[in-house]
Amino acid sequence: PLFAQPPLYKVTRGKSVQYLKDEKALEDYLISMGLEEASLELASGEVRTGQDLREVINDALRLRSLMDGLHSRYSRSIVEQAAIAGALNVELNANRDEFEKIAAEVARRLDVVSEETERGWVGTVTAEGGLKLERMVRGVKEVAVLDMALIGSSDARHIDQLTGKLKEIYSAPPVLRRRDGTQEISGPRALLDAIFAGGRKGLTM
Structure with a gap:
C-alpha cells in the first residue's frame, strides 16, 4: 500500500497555518504571496x-530549470544575459x-547589470564561432566563453525559444513594485x- 507522505513544510503567516507537501508546493506558495500587490513596470x-x-514568473522558472541543467563551467548570469540578447540561436550564430x-x-547588457566599478565587458566571436566575454576588474582579467558545445546544444535551443519573451520583459531592466x-x-x-524574498516576508517556517 502507498503511505501518504507527511507534509514537508509548515508555514505560518499571522494566524494562518499551511502545510506544504514539497519544495514545489513551497515555491508556489512563496510566489503567490510574493505576487500580492506586486507589479512589474517594463x-x-x-x-x-x-x-x-x-x-513572466513561469518563464523565469523555466529558464532557471534549463540553466540548472547546463555544465557548471558556464556562468549563469552570462548565459541569462546572452539568452535575452538572443545569443543562443545557432542559426544567427552562422x-x-x-x-x-x-x-x-551581450557585453552591453552585462555592463548594464554590473556594478559601476565592474563594467567594461567586451564581447567577441571566437575562431570556432563561440562567444567570448571579458572584462578587467581591479587588474584581474575575467573571461567567460559560451562555446559551440553550448550554443549548438538542445538546452540552448530550448532557452532560445524563450528569447522573444525575455527580450520583451528585460530588454531594459524593468522595475518591480511591491x-x-x-x-x-x-x-x-x-x-x-525578489518575488521569493517578498513571499517570505512575515512568514515563519
Missing part, C-alpha cells in the same frame, strides 16, 4: 500584474557579422529572487 511603460506577471553585433549586445518598495530587475533570476 521600460516601455507597460505594467504586468496578476496572471500576466505570473506568466552569420558572423550578425553574431558580432549580438556579442557586443508595498515595501521598488527594485530594478536585471533579469529572470533577479525577478525570482
Whole structure:
C-alpha cells in the first residue's frame, strides 16, 4: 500500500497555518504571496500584474530549470544575459557579422547589470564561432566563453525559444513594485529572487 507522505513544510503567516507537501508546493506558495500587490513596470511603460506577471514568473522558472541543467563551467548570469540578447540561436550564430553585433549586445547588457566599478565587458566571436566575454576588474582579467558545445546544444535551443519573451520583459531592466518598495530587475533570476524574498516576508517556517 502507498503511505501518504507527511507534509514537508509548515508555514505560518499571522494566524494562518499551511502545510506544504514539497519544495514545489513551497515555491508556489512563496510566489503567490510574493505576487500580492506586486507589479512589474517594463521600460516601455507597460505594467504586468496578476496572471500576466505570473506568466513572466513561469518563464523565469523555466529558464532557471534549463540553466540548472547546463555544465557548471558556464556562468549563469552570462548565459541569462546572452539568452535575452538572443545569443543562443545557432542559426544567427552562422552569420558572423550578425553574431558580432549580438556579442557586443551581450557585453552591453552585462555592463548594464554590473556594478559601476565592474563594467567594461567586451564581447567577441571566437575562431570556432563561440562567444567570448571579458572584462578587467581591479587588474584581474575575467573571461567567460559560451562555446559551440553550448550554443549548438538542445538546452540552448530550448532557452532560445524563450528569447522573444525575455527580450520583451528585460530588454531594459524593468522595475518591480511591491508595498515595501521598488527594485530594478536585471533579469529572470533577479525577478525570482525578489518575488521569493517578498513571499517570505512575515512568514515563519
